[in-house]
Amino acid sequence: MLLLREADVRAVLTMPDAVRCVEEAFGRQGMGEMRGQPRTRVRFPAGTLNVLPAVDLTLGVAGVKTYIAVGGVARFVVLLFDLDGGALLAMIEADYLGMIRTGAASGVATRHLAAPGPHTLAIIGTGWQGRGQVEGVLSACAVSEIRVFSRRPEQRAAFARQVEDEFAVACLACASARDAVAGATVICTATNATVPVLEAADVADGAHINAAGSNSLLRREIDDGLVHRAGTIVVDSRVQARAEAGDLLAAHQRGWLDVDSLPELGDIVAGRRQGRRNGAEITIFESLGLGAQDVVVAAHAYRQARVAGLGNEIPFVGTAQ
DSSP, X not given: OEEEOHHHHHHHOOHHHHHHHHHHHHHHHHTXXXXXXXXXXXEETTEEEEEEEEEETTTTEEEEEEEEEETTEEEEEEEEEETTTOOEEEEEEOHHHHHHHHHXXXXXXXXXXXXXXXXXXXXXXXXXXXXXXXXXHHHHSOEEEEEEEOSOHHHHHHHHHHHHHHHOSOEEEOSSHHHHHTTOSEEEEOOOOSSOSBOGGGSOTTOEEEEOSOOSTTOOOBOHHHHHHOSEEEESXXXXXXXXXXXXXXXXXXXXXXXXXXXXXXXXXXXXXXXXXXXXXXXXXXXXXXXXXXHHHHHHHHHXXXXXXXXXXXXXXXXXX
């Protein structure tokens, strides 16, 4: 078994590779070549244990990402198995990996659902996941300007400087979400908000939205008006959306949105469902996060680490012979 630490993963995993891996995985999902289950949450007094399993029949691997959140701190790990014989291939620290795969999913969604670019990109939320959203979209399509907003002025200013320095794209720190999204053609939300941070009145016709933070019934990033106004709403998994898409379930419960009939991004990548229908409609990708994304990115990191000679080999008594 190969143990990969965060530093190993950073050394071998790039966002363009992650976008490619995740896009291919969504295509296989649309063709029925992936197996998975929605996130399972086990709650206990001090926090929550989360588990996301998946099997990729094409890559010949199975895996599970699990993470525990206690006291506001989360710790992530992916276990990767070989389908031929069941050997445990790797144990991978997965904080960076998870940020990269979430950004990659938004990049894939933007490529398939946004109007033609170049784009003005708005980011709401300047934490760890916000950076992944920037890099994921930049790796998938052309962006001419970036605008960012978060509640703390000093944090959004520092984030904007970092983005400009790292990606050489003009980035403006804005005083409000409304200012950030005004006229934006691609909008990413990556927050822990429990009330909407993005309102229908502020979003331009033709915009595409990646809503990446509302993976819980207790979270909301986009308001009901925006859900109602959108022409096309896409999820990564209908089953998972029905369980935890806080942005969508109020509309579903009121009867004017049927989550069970929404297209999955895999359907669109595989060419089985239509995405954007015209340049004026608003499109939304409700990104909840799938174990399949973690498994394919982990498999890529594992292969690259083997080539580079990175990681620590650890005997595992349960390894198949």
